[in-house]
Amino acid sequence: MIEDKNQEKTGLDQLGEFELIKHLTKNFTLQHKSTIKGIGDDAAVLDFKDKKAVISTDLLIEGVHFDLSYMPLKHLGYKSVMVNLSDIYAMNATATQITVSIAVSNRFPLEALEEFYSGVALACEIYKVDLVGGDTTSSTKGMLVSVTAIGEAEEGNIVYRSGAKPNDLLVVSGDLGGAYCGLQVLEREKEVFKVNPNNQPDLSPYTYIVERQLKPEARRDIKGLLEKLEILPTSMIDISDGLSSEILHLCDKSEVGCNLFEDKIPLDPTVISACEEFKMDSTLVALSGGEDYELLFTIDQKDFPKIKGNPHFTVVGHMTDKGEGVHLISRSNTKIPITAQGWNSFS
Amino acid sequence: MIEDKNQEKTGLDQLGEFELIKHLTKNFTLQHKSTIKGIGDDAAVLDFKDKKAVISTDLLIEGVHFDLSYMPLKHLGYKSVMVNLSDIYAMNATATQITVSIAVSNRFPLEALEEFYSGVALACEIYKVDLVGGDTTSSTKGMLVSVTAIGEAEEGNIVYRSGAKPNDLLVVSGDLGGAYCGLQVLEREKEVFKVNPNNQPDLSPYTYIVERQLKPEARRDIKGLLEKLEILPTSMIDISDGLSSEILHLCDKSEVGCNLFEDKIPLDPTVISACEEFKMDSTLVALSGGEDYELLFTIDQKDFPKIKGNPHFTVVGHMTDKGEGVHLISRSNTKIPITAQGWNSFS
The missing domain is CATH 3.90.650.10 (PurM-like C-terminal domain)
Structure with a gap:
């Protein structure tokens, strides 16, 4: 899709960094009561009340973790979220929020980032998580994605790697x-x-x-x-x-x-x-x-x-x-x- | 320092990914009661009790945000933390935890990452924050750093960008x-x-x-x-x-x-x-x-x-x-x- 030269594309330098973030995240709605403030300030504000917060983060690098020659950008957006939610579920917790940061080189037009974010949005919708922050910047080569997933759990329900006993x-x-x-x-x-x-x-x-x-x-x-x-x-x-x-x-x-x-x-x-x-x-x-x-x-x-x-x-x-x-x-x-x-x- | 060919260097491929993380984070101690579980599981577990959690994240890319020809790696580690803590302080919140993810190409020996993490450790010590997670992977070119900072605040003390009034x-x-x-x-x-x-x-x-x-x-x-x-x-x-x-x-x-x-x-x-x-x-x-x-x-x-x-x-x-x-x-x-x-x- 990126290689299709027949379509009108929008260069990322035509939007400012903040306009870009606003544009890419404008269709995301917040679904969790625990999300007090999402995108748009220095930081997101979350309220876990008497629950514990669970946090995990992952980096995905083009050429190392994914190959855009067969990975559609929408799928990449979706998978980037999955990889992180999986860590939250592995704690027996409920995923509630994510932050998504991406860096891309100039070869990516705005439409490519829109594709990526449509995958992120689909994941947020299906898995009931709120996008609450992130960073969008340029890279000198290729694309990279950094996702942080946040979840909540009752203390007694959290399952660690360390609890297995002989005969389990x-x-x-x-x-x-x-x-x-x-x-x-x-x-x-x-x-x-x-x-x-x-x-x-x-x-x-x-x-x-x-x-x-x-x-x-x-x-x-x-x-x-x-x-x-x-x-x-x-x-x-x-x-x-x-x-x-x-x-x-x-x-x-x-x-x-x-x-x-x-x-x-x-x-x-x-x-x-x-x-x-x-x-x-x-x-x-x-x-x-x-x-x-x-x-x-x-x-x-x-x-x-x-x-x-x-x-x-x-x-x-x-x-x-x-x-x-x-x-x-x-x-x-x-x-x-x-x-x-x-x-x-x-x- | 990276360019000094006279020293014995350790290739990153000599350690597995998990050994590498273990090695780089072994000297980090946890200082916050709110950190129930730090590094070493699928996710960190945090307890904010009746306070609100504040979350911010930033990406730093070599060649875009920093130049290693004059930025010592220890300073880069320190600055990467500062950039994110600054967002937490801008909410009038107390920074409590961070996650640090890095991707580096093979030109970086283990000793370079140790330098970077020594800067992260110094920042954690001085600013009283706990390193609770992250990801360490390879890049096809250069170095990149992704930091997520987490803080806590009483709801009434949080200051947003949106509260200014005329005559303030x-x-x-x-x-x-x-x-x-x-x-x-x-x-x-x-x-x-x-x-x-x-x-x-x-x-x-x-x-x-x-x-x-x-x-x-x-x-x-x-x-x-x-x-x-x-x-x-x-x-x-x-x-x-x-x-x-x-x-x-x-x-x-x-x-x-x-x-x-x-x-x-x-x-x-x-x-x-x-x-x-x-x-x-x-x-x-x-x-x-x-x-x-x-x-x-x-x-x-x-x-x-x-x-x-x-x-x-x-x-x-x-x-x-x-x-x-x-x-x-x-x-x-x-x-x-x-x-x-x-x-x-x-x-």
Whole structure:
């Protein structure tokens, strides 16, 4: 869309910085009583009353975290919000506000930023969060996005990474590996496009996994689902870097070990077929792929009957004493130590 | 320092992302009771009890907002925090927590990030704020910093941009134009250095203005000073983009006009002499220079006796009816309309 030279575009230098922010945020409405003052002053003012405030922040950099050649800007706006809300949900909290800052080079016209903000607006509407601040500036190269998400929670409901006990069950929401498989499809199509720009790819067999990559949904619903089941997880984390990395975080903070069962890892059929097509090991993809934004949590064994057979949740393992270490129990019943193979932007 | 090839440096790819964060933040201690959980989980948890939370965020981009050829990384870390705390103080709030995210390219060794974080740590110590989160990732080019500052305030004490009334007095803390003059000195020395790298510049006559640029201090003290004087400003903003731009913001949000008196604008003698040396108009520098991080506020006329002669404050003008417009009253008593000439990163 940015490359379409036939449309009239508006240079960012034609608006002042404050006019730009006003223009981009004019359609955002505030939905939370806790938002006393949103955009338009030195800072936003929020009222959490007797609840605790929960804060998380993430940076997304073009060329590192996203590729605009296949990531539409509206999707990028949406995903940038999801990535952060996911952290709030991983505390078993309710996301209430966000701030969104972007820096872009001069190659982006105003219409591109409008696209980005339309994705942010859609996320705000669906996930019921208020945009309360941000910063808009120029970069010397490419685009970058910084989002801070704010949430609220009753103190007793907050779930940390550190509460898992030996014998607790390890549970994951949804299914894993889809986002990474979607990325492989998009990367392949990009290479095809480079050779033949007129090629029209048929992505329909890959709809699910491509959506997992381009338009992930944070698990806002899990808190409510667990409350209905009368389950309070003992520890929780969101899966942004891959299952193995997140298990290691839970084990590290909770000072426990873990046995993860390979045959329990939930995989969508599209993920299995994509792994066959791309000659990837589906377990490795689930362990190290990342960007699934599902929630990984532990529950007391006594809660097992409440969760058994629930289509939203899969028990994938159990926690052990710290000394037993962190292992994958393979389909052939081999015990393989789990090491961090999560995403590292510096390597 | 980054360019000194004789020292042993540690590549960022040698540490994992989480090890890196752990390493960089290991010396930060939490000072606020309101910080229930800092770094180390999906999100920080804060407790504002019956106070309101105040949130502000800013992006700083290398090549746009700072130049590492004369900005030491420790100073950059310090200044990044100051820029954000200034927004919290401009709400008449107490800054309590910050999150700091950075993205750097591979040219930065670990030691460079340690320098940056030592500046953040110094700011946290002096300004009594807790580092409670952030993100550390790689960039494809240069360095960028995103800081979110969080503060707390009693509802009745919060001062917005929108409360100024006609006849209110316009007051500024400290003096103006220093940061911009300091930038001119540093830019000149950079050009000299390009021609003769062995030249040792004598910056001692410029200590004050260079410090204003490289190590600005946010006005944490103003809230307490005003409380002692029993003054609650009717409106307030921090001066990040220059006096003219901030006055226009106050007038816009408060729906008032303003007369600013040129001969009242507080200028340090070093600023006046630097303006002479660089052939700049000192009034224009104060109006449009920016980065002074002083506070600009309005007070009711009845509070004038309390503030008169106070060395921290200067009355520089008064608000008028909206229809009268926003003007600078020059030394020769000419009325000149004030237009926004603040910093715009896109032009």
